[in-house]
Amino acid sequence: MIFVTIGCQEPFERLISAMDEIAPAIKIPIVCQTFPGGKPIKNMQVLGFIPAQEFNSYLRDSDLIVAHAGMGTIISSLVLQRQIVVLPRLKKYGETRNDHQLATAIKMEELKLVHVAYNEVELKSKILEALQKHKELDCKIGTIASQSLLYSMKEFIEMQ
Amino acid sequence: MLRLSQGCQSENKTIMKIIAIASAGGHWIQLLRLMPAFDGHEVIFMSTNPSFKDTISDHEFLCVPDGNRWNKFKLILLALNIGRKVIRIKPDIIITTGAAPGLFAIVFGKLIGSKTLWLDSIANVEKVSLSGKIAVFFADKVHTQWKSLANSKITYAGNVLS
Numbered sequence: 066m067i068f069v070t071i072g073c074q075e076p077f078e079r080l081i082s083a084m085d086e087i088a089p090a091i092k093i094p095i096v097c098q099t100f101p102g103g104k105p106i107k108n109m110q111v112l113g114f115i116p117a118q119e120f121n122s123y124l125r126d127s128d129l130i131v132a133h134a135g136m137g138t139i140i141s142s143l144v145l146q147r148q149i150v151v152l153p154r155l156k157k158y159g160e161t162r163n164d165h166q167l168a169t170a171i172k173m174e175e176l177k178l179v180h181v182a183y184n185e186v187e188l189k190s191k192i193l194e195a196l197q198k199h200k201e202l203d204c205k206i207g208t209i210a211s212q213s214l215l216y217s218m219k220e221f222i223e224m225q
Numbered sequence: 226m227l228r229l230s231q232g233c234q235s236e237n238k239t240i241m242k243i244i245a246i247a248s249a250g251g252h253w254i255q256l257l258r259l260m261p262a263f264d265g266h267e268v269i270f271m272s273t274n275p276s277f278k279d280t281i282s283d284h285e286f287l288c289v290p291d292g293n294r295w296n297k298f299k300l301i302l303l304a305l306n307i308g309r310k311v312i313r314i315k316p317d318i319i320i321t322t323g324a325a326p327g328l329f330a331i332v333f334g335k336l337i338g339s340k341t342l343w344l345d346s347i348a349n350v351e352k353v354s355l356s357g358k359i360a361v362f363f364a365d366k367v368h369t370q371w372k373s374l375a376n377s378k379i380t381y382a383g384n385v386l387s
Binding site: 209 | 238239241243249250251252254255258259260261262263274276277280295318320340342344346347348349351366368370383385386
């Protein structure tokens with residue numbers, strides 16, 4: 066199952082439409098978490114806004130996650146050791162207020178943590194590429210922050 | 226403040242009352258990754274999604290309204306809501322990973338003498354967020370998660386990825 070998510074803040078029609086179009090060619094079930102009110106979706110199972118625990122279950126049960134380039138989704142996917150393909154929201158399409166998602170995607174790709182489709186045309190090939198890779202990532206991340214940051218926080222909290 | 230002697234440690238440790246606050250989404254996910262630093266202290270979590278209560282059931286959770294700088298009315302409601310909570314709770318420490326709710330918590334915390342820390346989101350890879358830059362004027366500490374963005378006022382101490 067591929068789980069598509071667009072985060073909890075704004076719609077992301079460009080990703081949803083593109084995924085609906087390529088879904089028949091992907092040939093595995095796709096579950097899509099999106100905002101209501103967009104174009105009718107024909108080829109994917111649709112979820113509206115779901116509680117956090119249910120959201121995590123879908124991430125866990127998926128073979129691949131396709132998402133906007135939000136850090137929350139990226140980190141959650143990596144912790145569960147799921148491959149993730151991101152399509153960054155872009156300011157020029159009114160999908161976000163600045164291009165920080167593009168910068169995030171570039172950096173995360175550099176760190177080999179995500180696959181990036183820089184436009185919707187690249188989505189299908191990136192998805193197929195990610196599906197072919199082993200389910201486990203080469204680069205795993207743990208469940209907590211780096212030791213240096215945690216130590217710094219603890220020192221800040223406990224310093225009298 | 227309560228002083229407890231920790232059975233296996235030789236020194237007494239003061240239990241701090243911490244407000245840990247973040248907007249839903251990436252900010253919240255990053256906040257949760259800081260939890261080991263809060264061990265042994267009283268933590269009250271705050272965020273904008275009520276369903277998060279189920280993900281941190283060992284701690285108190287308070288829901289706050291969402292708001293950002295593009296909706297002034299919602300921002301005012303958010304400020305009032307956060308202000309009331311901070312003044313009522315009187316935390317020793319406020320830790321936030323952003324965004325607007327965290328900034329208001331820091332401002333009100335400063336007014337009542339709390340120690341405050343802003344951790345700028347790891348998503349801000351090219352520059353520190355506007356809220357982070359504003360936090361510099363109020364918070365005791367402002368961290369960026371990218372070494373290249375550190376300066377005399379914004380420090381780098383690591384990031385939320387391990």
